[in-house]
Amino acid sequence: MTEDIGMTKLQLDALREVGTIGAGSSSVALSEMLDCEIMLRVPWVKLVGIDEVPSTLAPPRDLLVEISSLITGDINALIVMVFEREDATKLADIIISNILVRKETSVLDQISRDALSELSNILFGSYLTALSDFLDVRPCHHVPLVSFTMTERSVTDIRKGFTWEIKKALILATEFTAKETTIKGRLIFLPDSKSLKLIIEKLDKKVGE
Numbered sequence: 001m002t003e004d005i006g007m008t009k010l011q012l013d014a015l016r017e018v019g020t021i022g023a024g025s026s027s028v029a030l031s032e033m034l035d036c037e038i039m040l041r042v043p044w045v046k047l048v049g050i051d052e053v054p055s056t057l058a059p060p061r062d063l064l065v066e067i068s069s070l071i072t073g074d075i076n077a078l079i080v081m082v083f084e085r086e087d088a089t090k091l092a093d094i095i096i097s098n099i100l101v102r103k104e105t106s107v108l109d110q111i112s113r114d115a116l117s118e119l120s121n122i123l124f125g126s127y128l129t130a131l132s133d134f135l136d137v138r139p140c141h142h143v144p145l146v147s148f149t150m151t152e153r154s155v156t157d158i159r160k161g162f163t164w165e166i167k168k169a170l171i172l173a174t175e176f177t178a179k180e181t182t183i184k185g186r187l188i189f190l191p192d193s194k195s196l197k198l199i200i201e202k203l204d205k206k207v208g209e
Helices: 009-034 085-097 110-135 193-208
Strands: 038-041 045-049 063-073 077-084 139-141 145-150 168-178 181-191
Touching: 009 038, 009 045, 009 110, 009 168, 009 193, 063 085, 063 110, 077 085, 077 110, 085 110, 085 181, 110 139, 110 145, 110 181, 110 193, 181 193
Parallel strands: none
Antiparallel strands: 038 168, 045 168, 063 077, 063 139, 063 145, 077 181, 168 181
């Protein structure tokens, strides 16, 4: 049964390493783009049931910003970058301050949303490239979309409209450090049941080598 699918510590460690490689590539790309050192690391990785996602993100009723993208190809999935709203605003200000001269803002205006979308686009691409190289799969992600929600509805609205069976979520803790500020986020990878089985099969072969 899909509900019983899990991962061993060795498999999760391997996926954390994939996340770390993707984070390294993202750090280089973002630092070069912004002419400012941006460090990104992945402290931990968890595989949880879809209903457990909100409790791993933030306290109930917190305002969240989600940047999501559809993944097709060898893997059908959704990939979502989640920030608490205050952290999203700080990160957007860091990005924009290296491109435009403007005062800090507490509002996520269109420029801020575009900045977060571009950052997530780079992050998604780097992560999927690392996953592709490690597992020999060919995923392709689509244009990211920015949305707003509350903790208890996280990923729920994003999943609407999709017929895929999604039972599990791979959550990668992420920490961005720039200009002496550390901002925490969550990268959530939501493969459909068939794709999750494929990933686990590929992991079994890879970690057994």
